[in-house]
Amino acid sequence: MLRILLTNDDGIEAQGIRRLAEALLDLKNAEIYVVAPAEERSGVGHGLTYRSALAPVSHPFYGLPVKAWAINGNPADCVKAACHLLFEDRRRPDIVFSGINVGTNLGRDIYYSGTCSGAREAVILGVPGVALSYDNWYAQDDFGQVGELIRPLLHMFCEQAAEKKLPADVFFNINIPHLPPEQVKGIAPAALALHHYEDKFDRQDEGYWLTREYPDGQKQSDADDYHLVKNGYITVTPVHIDATDRSLLADMAEWPLLKQRGQGTS
Template sequence: MKFLVTNDDGIFAPGVAALVETLQHFGEVTVICPDQERSAISHSITLRQPIKATPVTFFGQHVQAYALNGTPADCVKLGLEVICKERPDFVFSGMNVGPNLGRDLYYSGTMAGASEAVLHQIPAISVSLDRNEEPIQYAYPKELLYDLLEGLFQRKWGKGLNANVNLPYLQKKMVKGIAVVPMDMTIDRYHYVGLNDPHGNVYYWLKDHWNQLEDTVLADDSDYAKLREGYITVTPIDQQRSNRKVMERLERLLVNKPDYIGGLTQ
């Protein structure tokens, strides 16, 4: 198999090296990552400056790799349209330091890298680790990811696959299993906090309250709850954003009635 790998922590992040090392057991890997951290940049692309792909060699002689002065979505888009000589079988994004759960779907650069691949009709998996600070023993998540991929690769995946994977920071013997779960959009994980500078001005920073959610009541089948319990969580993401049921109702209301603008133009 052939894989394209990106991330939002930057080309020098040890998490992407861990992901590459794991994927090399299954096939050929190409890496295109931002040249610096691009966390929480969502699905933005670069429009008003040129993009440069700088070759790097620190993944080894068998891995074609580039550092890009752009976003994770840029990395995947440029890789699929220009750099990759053959279409990869999968695009992987990660391994992100810190989990991606719930509303992170709309903010995460890691998840955006995977979403960009699906727009090109290539299945994608984003991988995140429930650990926010060093030191990180990457042997733990690499073993968990290897076992998970052995199962995932046993079946043929459609072009629309977009799976969000979160790995607990646990040894394999401590992991309770794999949970296929929905994303809990009810949890507001990030909050602005105000800080005063020496001149009395107030500035606001986003604070991650992931570690303060212990007392929060979580849905039993949610990604938040299962990751906290020690499961690997897998969430298939639907890229279809058009609500067809609402479209049909609006069409009956607005288009098929002559007293509305839509009806008058038919």
């Protein structure tokens, strides 16, 4: 039986993770577990809890036929706890889905996102991971027909996980436009759009708040996730967890100081 783990960064009572679970319930020969933060942990990146103890607690989950725990930690903590602590048979999940996040996680958001860290942590532990985010930041209570939109992708990833066909060391980052199904143009592979917004700090009485600006006329590649989502596509980006620039690594062997060290000279 396929073991599916769900997590998120919006908290165990968020609507997005409920929609994610509901979209998976029609899978045959699958068991679904939820391990999610007890409170919202958006923007925590890949933070881990090790200066205080984790305390998983069984949690009701909308009356759905899943077993759920809430954890006083971050998404990466939730995946670690599931893989090391919570399953009596100690069998790890076959696949981890993280989300559905309120708002997109595009481009460099993957480094800040707790949603993405849930999928990334799964891959670090040798389990396929998929992060899902929905472009409803300005309508956070409206999840539209997101379940219908993502169900084919979820089923495809589950089938590939069951057949051990998903690549190691890669998590998949999915972003979904806030559109009805008939207006979605399709599903597209996408690169990360690393420069589609600029940081901005707004000064208020209590201090400075970090916000964003999306400059008009900024050149974007047609293959970038930001461009594709804004033009009505569901995007799927494979993100390798090995961030080594291997072409530069080879060039660095010719740097004088590094070359000397490689030859054992001082």
